[in-house]
Amino acid sequence: MIATKIKALLALTGKDHSGLAGYLGISKQALSNKFYRDSFSAADLIKISEFTGAPLCFALDNGTKVVLELDKEDTV
Known part of the structure; x- marks a missing residue:
């Protein structure tokens, strides 16, 4: 499950759910x-x-990595 991996990533980086909700522009309940x-x-x-x-x-x-990035034009 991706949610479990996201929770682990937040813990490893010292980030919290509240900060993530704000960054995503959604409420804590929506997150x-x-x-x-x-x-x-x-x-x-x-x-x-x-x-x-x-x-x-x-x-x-084959070892190739494709990195995904958000286009700055897509940000609100």
Whole structure:
């Protein structure tokens, strides 16, 4: 489950749920719902990686890594 990994990432980076909710521009209750439902969008995951300072990437079988970043034009 991605929610468990996000919680671990927050703990490792010393970030909290309240700060993440603010960074995502949603209420703490809305963030709690995302954790409960394990329903994070690709844009959420990219923003979480920026918030924590951890890159979000896909590792392919051949060793290639594709790093996802949010276009600055997409930010509100």
